[in-house]
Amino acid sequence: MEAAWTDFRDIVGKENITVEKSELESHAGSSWSSHPAAPGDVPFCVVKPGNTAEVSAIMKICHERKIPVTAYSGGTSLEGHFAATRGGICVDFSRMDKILQLNAQDLDVVVQPAVGWELLNEELAKSNLFFPPDPGPGAMIGGMVGTGCSGTNAYRYGTMKDWVLSLTVVLADGTVIKTRQRPRKSSAGYDLTRMFVGSEGTLGLVTEATLKVTVKPQHTSVAVCAFNSVRAAADCVFKVVGAGVPIAAIEILDDVQMKCINDAGMTSKTWKNAPTLFFKFAGTPSSVKEQIGQVQTLAKKSGSTSFEFAKSEQEKEDLWQARKEALWSVMAQGQGDDDMSVWTTDVAVPISRLPDIIEETKDEIAKSGLLGSIVGHVGDGNFHSIILYNKKTQHALASHLVHNMVKRAIEMEGTATGEHGVGLVKRDYLPHELGADTVAAMRRLKLAFDPQCLLNCDKIVRVQPPRQGEVEEW
Amino acid sequence: MEAAWTDFRDIVGKENITVEKSELESHAGSSWSSHPAAPGDVPFCVVKPGNTAEVSAIMKICHERKIPVTAYSGGTSLEGHFAATRGGICVDFSRMDKILQLNAQDLDVVVQPAVGWELLNEELAKSNLFFPPDPGPGAMIGGMVGTGCSGTNAYRYGTMKDWVLSLTVVLADGTVIKTRQRPRKSSAGYDLTRMFVGSEGTLGLVTEATLKVTVKPQHTSVAVCAFNSVRAAADCVFKVVGAGVPIAAIEILDDVQMKCINDAGMTSKTWKNAPTLFFKFAGTPSSVKEQIGQVQTLAKKSGSTSFEFAKSEQEKEDLWQARKEALWSVMAQGQGDDDMSVWTTDVAVPISRLPDIIEETKDEIAKSGLLGSIVGHVGDGNFHSIILYNKKTQHALASHLVHNMVKRAIEMEGTATGEHGVGLVKRDYLPHELGADTVAAMRRLKLAFDPQCLLNCDKIVRVQPPRQGEVEEW
Numbered sequence: 011m012e013a014a015w016t017d018f019r020d021i022v023g024k025e026n027i028t029v030e031k032s033e034l035e036s037h038a039g040s041s042w043s044s045h046p047a048a049p050g051d052v053p054f055c056v057v058k059p060g061n062t063a064e065v066s067a068i069m070k071i072c073h074e075r076k077i078p079v080t081a082y083s084g085g086t087s088l089e090g091h092f093a094a095t096r097g098g099i100c101v102d103f104s105r106m107d108k109i110l111q112l113n114a115q116d117l118d119v120v121v122q123p124a125v126g127w128e129l130l131n132e133e134l135a136k137s138n139l140f141f142p143p144d145p146g147p148g149a150m151i152g153g154m155v156g157t158g159c160s161g162t163n164a165y166r167y168g169t170m171k172d173w174v175l176s177l178t179v180v181l182a183d184g185t186v187i188k189t190r191q192r193p194r195k196s197s198a199g200y201d202l203t204r205m206f207v208g209s210e211g212t213l214g215l216v217t218e219a220t221l222k223v224t225v226k227p228q229h230t231s232v233a234v235c236a237f238n239s240v241r242a243a244a245d246c247v248f249k250v251v252g253a254g255v256p257i258a259a260i261e262i263l264d265d266v267q268m269k270c271i272n273d274a275g276m277t278s279k280t281w282k283n284a285p286t287l288f289f290k291f292a293g294t295p296s297s298v299k300e301q302i303g304q305v306q307t308l309a310k311k312s313g314s315t316s317f318e319f320a321k322s323e324q325e326k327e328d329l330w331q332a333r334k335e336a337l338w339s340v341m342a343q344g345q346g347d348d349d350m351s352v353w354t355t356d357v358a359v360p361i362s363r364l365p366d367i368i369e370e371t372k373d374e375i376a377k378s379g380l381l382g383s384i385v386g387h388v389g390d391g392n393f394h395s396i397i398l399y400n401k402k403t404q405h406a407l408a409s410h411l412v413h414n415m416v417k418r419a420i421e422m423e424g425t426a427t428g429e430h431g432v433g434l435v436k437r438d439y440l441p442h443e444l445g446a447d448t449v450a451a452m453r454r455l456k457l458a459f460d461p462q463c464l465l466n467c468d469k470i471v472r473v474q475p476p477r478q479g480e481v482e483e484w
Numbered sequence: 485m486e487a488a489w490t491d492f493r494d495i496v497g498k499e500n501i502t503v504e505k506s507e508l509e510s511h512a513g514s515s516w517s518s519h520p521a522a523p524g525d526v527p528f529c530v531v532k533p534g535n536t537a538e539v540s541a542i543m544k545i546c547h548e549r550k551i552p553v554t555a556y557s558g559g560t561s562l563e564g565h566f567a568a569t570r571g572g573i574c575v576d577f578s579r580m581d582k583i584l585q586l587n588a589q590d591l592d593v594v595v596q597p598a599v600g601w602e603l604l605n606e607e608l609a610k611s612n613l614f615f616p617p618d619p620g621p622g623a624m625i626g627g628m629v630g631t632g633c634s635g636t637n638a639y640r641y642g643t644m645k646d647w648v649l650s651l652t653v654v655l656a657d658g659t660v661i662k663t664r665q666r667p668r669k670s671s672a673g674y675d676l677t678r679m680f681v682g683s684e685g686t687l688g689l690v691t692e693a694t695l696k697v698t699v700k701p702q703h704t705s706v707a708v709c710a711f712n713s714v715r716a717a718a719d720c721v722f723k724v725v726g727a728g729v730p731i732a733a734i735e736i737l738d739d740v741q742m743k744c745i746n747d748a749g750m751t752s753k754t755w756k757n758a759p760t761l762f763f764k765f766a767g768t769p770s771s772v773k774e775q776i777g778q779v780q781t782l783a784k785k786s787g788s789t790s791f792e793f794a795k796s797e798q799e800k801e802d803l804w805q806a807r808k809e810a811l812w813s814v815m816a817q818g819q820g821d822d823d824m825s826v827w828t829t830d831v832a833v834p835i836s837r838l839p840d841i842i843e844e845t846k847d848e849i850a851k852s853g854l855l856g857s858i859v860g861h862v863g864d865g866n867f868h869s870i871i872l873y874n875k876k877t878q879h880a881l882a883s884h885l886v887h888n889m890v891k892r893a894i895e896m897e898g899t900a901t902g903e904h905g906v907g908l909v910k911r912d913y914l915p916h917e918l919g920a921d922t923v924a925a926m927r928r929l930k931l932a933f934d935p936q937c938l939l940n941c942d943k944i945v946r947v948q949p950p951r952q953g954e955v956e957e958w
Contacts, residue, residue: 042519115722116865117835144887158671169669172646187922193832195643195864197632197682198908199914199944200926204645204678208671248589254612254699256730256767258620293730294778297771304768358667360590385902388735390669391590421516426671440673448661451933452674458932459925 011054014075017106017365018099019058021067026058026105027276037082037100044353045090045434046405053080053100060105061218062178062186069215072464080466081211083152086145088354089433091156091210095280100295101215102103103152109133110218118192119218123152130482139223142167145429146337155216158208159451162333166258166292167224167391169429171385179206180217182460194218205455210431211460211466225474229294230258232329233302233319235289235309236282240264240372240384243285243391246312246387251361256297259290261333264372267340267383267396268332274339275333282316287311287388288333290441318339332422336385340396343381344467351401352429356418358428367422371415378411380404413482417442432470438481440471485528488549492531493574494527500532500579502754511556511574512567518827519564520879521907525665527554527574534579536652536660536691542575543689544658546938554940555685557597557626560619561595562577562828563907565684570941575689577626583607584692592649594694597626599796609611613697616641619903620889629690631905632682636807639863640732640766641698643903645681652692655681656934665696667888674721679929684905685940687933701766704732706803707776707793710781713844714858715739717759718839721862725835728777732737734863735765735807741870742806742813748813753805756790761862762807810859814870817855825875827828829886831893832866832902841896845869845889852885854878866902887956891916906944912944913954 018027028034037056039047045220059065072079078098085092094100107124114137121130127141127149134140144161145154153159160169167173169312174189179202189202206213237243243262250257262285263271269283291298309317320326336428337354344350359367368384375382376398386393395415397407416426416439426432426439440449453471457463463473492501502508513521526764529864533539546553559566569576581598588611595604601615601623608614619628621640627633629651634643641647650664653676663676675958680687711717717736724731737745743757763779765772776793783791794800811828818824818941833841842858849856849871860867869889873882889911890900900906914923927945933936937947 019713075913089933113836115726115836117725118834138726158675160669160671164669168642168646169671171675172642185921185925187925188919191894191897191899191917192834192866193893193897193899193902194835195634195638195832195861195866195902197634197643197903197912198899198901198904198917199923200687200929201632201678202925202929204675205929208673208675213674225726227730228728249627251591252589252612252699254702256701286554293767294771294774295766296774300768300770330832358669360587360592360669362587362589368522371951387669391667392669419667420665423665423667424559425665425667425672425674428667429671431671436672443665443672445662447659448663448676449673450661451655451661451676453677454932455674455679455929458928 011077014071014077016299017071017289018068021064022057022059027055027290029055035214035353037102040085042352043088044355047093048462049258051093051095052092052346054097056100056102059106060428062180065101065180065215066184066186069182071181072099073183075182075201076464077466078464081156081215084150085154087157087433088150088430089435090437091433091469093434106217108276111220112137114139114332114402116192118220119223120218121151122218123199124150124214125151127154130203134223140226141173141221141223143173151219152216155207156210161362162259162261164387164388165260171204173222174203174207174219175222175429176220177203177206177216178213179216181214181443182376182464184460188237196221200480202378208431210433210469212456212469213465215439223437229293229295229298230326231291231298231302232326233289233305233317234329235287236316237312237314240368242313243287246287246309246314249303249308249312250305253304253308255301256293257289257305258292261288262388263288263336264384266381267336267385270334270339273337274335274342276335276339278328279316281332283286284315289328293387321448334452337396340383340398344398349400349402351399352409353393353397353399353412355415356392356428356430357416357424357426359419361391363422363424364388364391366469368393370418372413373413378407380408380411382411390428417484434469437470437472438476443482486675488545488551489529492542492543496531496533496700497536503666511576514559516828517562517564517827518696518829519567520550521567524567525567527568528571529773530574530576530877532576532579536654537852539575539654539689539691540658540660543654543656545572547936549655550936550938552938552941553594555626555630557690558600558622558624559628560622560630562904563909565905565907565943567908572724578693586611586704588613591697592694594692595625595699595916596692597690598624608697610637610818612700614700615647615695617647617695624691626692629681629693630684630942634903636735636861638767638861639734641770647696648677648681648693650694651677653688653690655688656936656938659707668696680906684907686930686943703767703769703772705765705772705776705794706800707763707779707791709761710758710790711786711788712758714759714842716787717761718862720761720788721926723782723786724779725863727778727782728768728926729775731763731779732766735762735764736860736862737810738858740855741810741859744813744817744857745806745809748816748937750809750813751842752802758789762804768837778794811870814857814872823872823874825878827871827873827886828868829889830836830866830868830897830902830904831890831900832864833893833898834894835865837896837898838862841892844887844892848888850886852881854882854885864902891958907910908943911944911946912950916958931934
């Protein structure tokens with residue numbers, strides 16, 4: 011490693027390589043990750059390349075010297091994605107943060123991995139364009155490609171998988187490939203683009219992405235609607251979807267979540283402590299008005315106890331703000347106690363099973379004595395549980411709640427993760443969800459592209475079997 | 485092979501295996517394929533399994549005995565996808581033609597590979613649902629997965645890649661895997677589903693597919709609008725897309741194509757022999773009305789010379805019918821001469837380059853003396869050229885026109901195929917389009933899943949290099 015250090019320094023310059031302890035730790039985990047950082051799980055050094063050629067040169071060294079590599083951009087992932095469980099180096103993309111080329115008429119944009127989606131949208135807005143995937147704040151394109159993220163816009167616009175046209179990728183041996191040129195549609199060969207999206211840095215390092223963008227809708231609005239039960243809210247969703255109302259997003263927040271938002275006092279209004287649906291509408295001005303009317307009628311039929319829709323831009327912001335504050339408001343409940351932490355997990359099920367799994371999960375959380383809220387992208391059958399727990403005394407309890415929620419999702423023909431990805435935390439659920447042969451097929455793909463297992467090894471699928479007792483019983 | 489025949493007979497029964505010459509030929513090519521069938525490129529026999537277990541048993545035999553396999557469902561692909569260039573057997577899925585399970589509330593449906601998309605939509609319509617990908621008539625789910633097809637609905641709804649939730653696949657050694665359960669969204673591991681979509685039967689045999697479906701729009705309509713030039717029509721498209729009008733489809737047909745439709749006399753009205761845009765609108769009733777008004781205004785600004793929109797269901801059918809008749813109307817021009825054939829090819833470019841490539845291609849076709857029309861999914865930058873040629877005397881000329889069109893697309897940062905796939909005909913364009921290293925990565929993927937090269941070998945990427953002179957000069 012010492013000899014490699016010299017090689018890396020020659021590639022990126024001394025100022026772009028660090029072995030400072032705090033840097034190593036911040037590049038291997040975060041306080042909001044559900045994977046408890048083990049003290050040894052840090053890289054040997056953090057290397058900050060400035061372009062694709064430097065990344066390629068770094069990978070050639072790592073390939074020759076068999077040095078493990080983790081990739082780092084926004085660092086907002088939740089499941090231990092960038093824990094350096096094998097040491098090695100962390101490739102930090104922070105210097106590669108440019109929007110390289112906006113092709114407005116072609117509706118695409120070429121970016122480097124450390125461009126944040128929020129900043130990207132600020133830039134795109136100047137051309138009346140936007141990029142729909144909206145994961146957590148701070149997430150960057152590199153990691154968004156890695157996890158195959160999504161967010162509230164996925165119901166209407168699809169996930170990251172649908173918005174990446176092409177990737178420049180440095181493979182495990184330093185070879186640079188570009189998966190496509192810039193057509194919006196292609197069936198020319200295997201879909202390497204989508205193979206890399208969601209591969210969590212285990213198949214290659216993304217150094218450039220060509221993203222689809224779209225034109226901002228002519229008009230948008232928001233409505234918020236409370237119900238007496240999660241089941242009544244879900245019934246409303248089925249009615250709205252079934253009627254073909256072309257809504258842009260539907261989110262559910264449960265009574266616990268709404269109470270946290272009220273307690274936090276960060277929104278301009280006070281809400282009912284009840285299961286609540288948040289609708290986003292987009293389209294031509296008159297179609298938005300028509301959609302709101304249709305949804306209001308259907309909500310009433312499902313027993314809604316309130317229905318408010320935005321009559322101005324300000325009201326629209328105010329109404330959607332409660333949805334945005336969900337995570338912070340739960341965190342706020344633990345404020346003042348350094349041992350309190352928040353575990354955010356996500357699963358997805360076929361949408362008809364959503365009321366069942368939410369009810370069962372809420373029951374179990376309530377019985378556990380922990381505070382846990384539910385926030386869901388209900389139109390996709392995808393939801394998060396945000397559980398507040400004491401790191402020192404309640405980790406096992408929180409972990410067990412999460413385990414049962416994931417097991418429930420899998421048994422309902424769902425998935426261990428709808429949008430957060432696998433990392434270290436969800437990998438042992440894959441055999442239950444998909445079967446051992448499917449996981450073996452995934453492992454075959456991994457080893458075809460990274461036979462030495464240098465790239466974020468043992469994430470997504472284990473290459474080595476787990477130690478006895480390491481995996482929670484099914 | 486004789487010994488294998490006995491094994492296959494024991495698996496599927498004597499009545500489901502054939503060596504009849506006409507069957508072998510019809511399972512290796514078609515008159516509308518752009519790959520001229522070589523007499524030797526037929527399978528040894530056609531085997532018709534009835535379920536996944538039988539397909540697995542067949543593949544185990546093939547794996548043991550190193551027998552090449554091509555898969556066959558609708559047989560409508562165009563680029564030599566199922567030519568049996570290595571002999572072996574053809575697995576015909578015609579007995580696996582059931583819709584297994586419609587989960588209406590979950591908006592998904594489980595089907596076997598020989599279900600046609602038209603039949604599927606007839607069934608779904610009974611539940612007010614539909615499946616958007618709309619390739620050529622006769623196409624079936626197995627082949628639609630294989631080519632990663634799309635069609636006129638792709639602009640609004642995306643391609644086949646966006647509508648497959650999960651696949652049951654028999655791998656080269658007979659192992660059966662299922663890529664997912666039924667959640668609408670998942671980031672649990674590598675996206676094997678999308679790896680198989682577009683893999684043209686080279687990575688595994690699809691025996692079951694879980695497809696997303698969607699609710700039919702509340703209201704639809706159609707408008708048709710003529711222009712004096714392709715460039716004016718394209719300008720209109722840019723204006724409509726740029727204004728964020730949420731149209732469902734935009735198709736362009738050039739003057740040659742409109743003349744063929746008029747000559748064929750198969751539609752209820754006579755059209756201008758001019759470049760024409762066909763718009764499909766979908767949404768709530770008032771939003772459709774609003775969209776039509778917006779498009780009419782923008783079309784006028786781009787110099788439209790006519791604008792007709794459907795005022796009834798019948799008129800909607802009548803207007804869209806001309807689009808549907810495009811291929812047949814060109815074929816009709818060659819009627820009565822058995823040597824006349826139609827070469828349908830497709831490319832895609834970034835949408836800003838569409839007027840350039842269409843104009844240059846039209847010019848070259850006109851100069852060649854052949855009849856060739858242009859039909860395009862203009863909102864995706866994807867278009868087809870339909871060239872009428874004499875198989876005996878004009879094959880080289882037609883081939884050269886197609887070559888130049890593909891080269892042009894690649895040089896404009898586009899792709900050799902937007903939706904038809906690679907097969908045999910487009911495979912030597914991939915190194916030009918993507919670079920040798922990217923093609924090598926595709927080959928690595930192929931060999932990871934099919935190391936003996938049994939599955940539709942040498943399609944998409946060559947495993948063996950071409951013979952000298954086999955590939956047209958760049």
